[in-house]
Amino acid sequence: MAECIKADVVVVGAGVHGSSAALHLARAGRKTVLLEQFTVPHSRGSSHGQTRIIRKTNFGTPALAPLLEDSYRQWETIQAEVDEVLLRPSPLLVLGTKEKEALMEKMANSVREAGHAPQWLAPAHVNNMFGLGCGDDTMAFLDPSGGVLMADKCVGALQRLFRAANGTLLDGWPVDEIKVEQDGSVEVKGQRGRVRATSLVLCPGPWAAPLLAKVGVQIPVRVERISVLYWRVKDPHRTSSTSFVDVSDDRGHFYGLPDIEYPGLVQLCFHGGPEVHPDQRDKGDFAEIRERVMLYVKEKFPCLDPQPAIEESCMYTTTPDEECVIDRHSKYKNIVFSAGFSGTGFKIGPAVGRILCQLTLGHPPPCDLSAFSLSRFSKSKI
Ligand SMILES: Cc1cc2nc3c(=O)[nH]c(=O)nc-3n(C[C@H](O)[C@H](O)[C@H](O)COP(=O)(O)OP(=O)(O)OC[C@H]3O[C@@H](n4cnc5c(N)ncnc54)[C@H](O)[C@@H]3O)c2cc1C
Incomplete structure (x- = not known):
């Protein structure tokens, strides 16, 4: 030994x-x-x-707020210490529907409580600014504290x-x-x-x-395999450096990040996936999630190619x-x-x-x- x-x-x-x-x-x-x-x-x-979203928008327990505050400060210090860009500012677009008004208000409040001003946007403005196909019942705001961490x-x-x-x-x-x-x-x-x-x-x-x-x-805990999907931007003038999270769907959130990892490709994923054993992450058929995201892209993101260009995988460890x-x-x-x-x-x-x-x-x-x-x-x- x-x-x-x-x-x-x-x-x-x-x-x-x-x-x-x-x-x-x-x-x-x-x-x-x-x-x-x-x-x-x-x-x-x-x-x-390469990337993860950082934001003051809080979907979870208010007990996370001090952890978020402290982490922003620490990431900035670490970035200065290593003299490398680790945190890129990128306002977060939060999308929902009028049906989710209470949740949208709660999230906007968390931004306000953290000392930032959420900027509410009309659906037509969102569609025009980001090349989306959101319906009239859409609620949306920009969280100016949003950023992308170079994971x-x-x-x-x-x-x-x-x-x-x-x-x-x-x-x-x-x-x-x-x-x-x-x-x-x-x-x-x-x-x-x-x-x-x-x-x-x-x-x-x-x-x-x-x-x-x-x-x-x-x-x-439940370990979930996440399909990390990348999509080609058809019209580069219609997207921006914005990340987004969309809480409209009752089955779960969709989220996306700008084209930082692969030129011309944005990341857009479903926040969840099938249960897997962590030693066998890639065993199984993950078509259902991919098709769900494809349908979502077709409906809401006409500025993207409707087929994913790259699929990678990762795991969530989820508590009840x-x-x-x-x-x-x-x-x-x-x-x-x-x-x-x-x-x-x-x-x-x-x-x-x-x-x-x-x-x-x-x-x-x-x-x-x-x-x-x-x-x-x-x-x-x-
Ligand atoms: C696709 C995807 C997108 C995400 N997006 C975001 C986001 O935008 N924003 C955000 O805040 N979070 C995001 N997350 C979540 C975030 O990435 C995770 O919560 C975080 O990385 C978990 O880190 P960890 O250190 O707990 O786990 P891990 O990174 O998995 O580290 C655990 C480590 O322990 C090691 N280990 C386990 N068992 C042993 C053993 N017996 N002996 C030795 N080593 C062992 C493993 O090999 C592993 O390296 C995302 C996650 C995924 C998968």
Whole structure:
């Protein structure tokens, strides 16, 4: 058996949350080892790809507001530190219908409460400005706080800064076993060796259920395979640098990002997908979702080719109420974890990392975490 590495903290999972937690811990002076099962960068979890939306428009619990505030600030600082563009301003177009008026008002209010002025637009204006085919019952506003995070670059930046803060990132290092020792310390084991630490942080993304089960935590999550579809812009004068989210459909949201990743192609996807095992993400028939998005594009986006030009895949880890879990083990206070970001967690990565660091150090968290506790799911046990 290979030599045992000793550390103050071991973090498992080098997606946006584990990388951010590891960076905070290393900067707090803790000897931190970050373990990742795949070779980084990789495209098998949830944080890969070039772009993610960041916005103050809040569809979820108001408890997310301080995490959003903190994350905007942290992304800007990280961007300055690495001297690379990580966050591109891109106002977010929020689309709904009069039937969804209450939700639209709630979302516009969240923008106002965050100190920005949502700009309401008439359907004809939206169609003219963005080349859309929205009906007369459309409600729409622009969230000026919107932006696009350069996802792969963001995760790379967090990992570079972590290493610069004397952190150790070991990739190609799947964790197979976790043992809590008599003295309360934790040992993680894999084929590559062992790491022993005072504290353990678990940020396993789609592998949350099997990894947390190793420390006796049951988390109710569903892993979904997301079809990431790219569409050719037929008329470049009729689109803009705007991202959008459309909450009109009762079956779920559609969302899109500008043509940053592939020249002339915008990303436009359905916010959800069929359940998959994270080790078998690409097994199955995903035609139903693709056809749903094709129909949507045909109806609402006449400025796009009606056939997708590229299809990639990613995974959501979704909880029953679609809010994330950020918590500590009820028995072992030195084990903390985050999971279940339900397709919306990238933007808040830096704030989640700070919270996980505070919990690990035994400091009070910077905000109320009750909305993110695991115990809110009555059947869950920790
Ligand atoms: C298509 C798509 C679009 C999205 N769009 C947005 C958006 O616009 N805005 C937004 O805010 N969010 C968005 N999200 C959600 C966001 O990307 C995720 O919530 C976030 O990336 C999750 O990060 P994570 O670190 O929790 O998980 P991951 O990135 O999956 O990281 C977990 C890591 O843990 C590793 N791991 C697991 N088990 C082990 C083990 N046993 N040993 C070692 N390593 C292990 C995995 O390999 C993985 O690298 C989107 C997600 C997808 C899929």
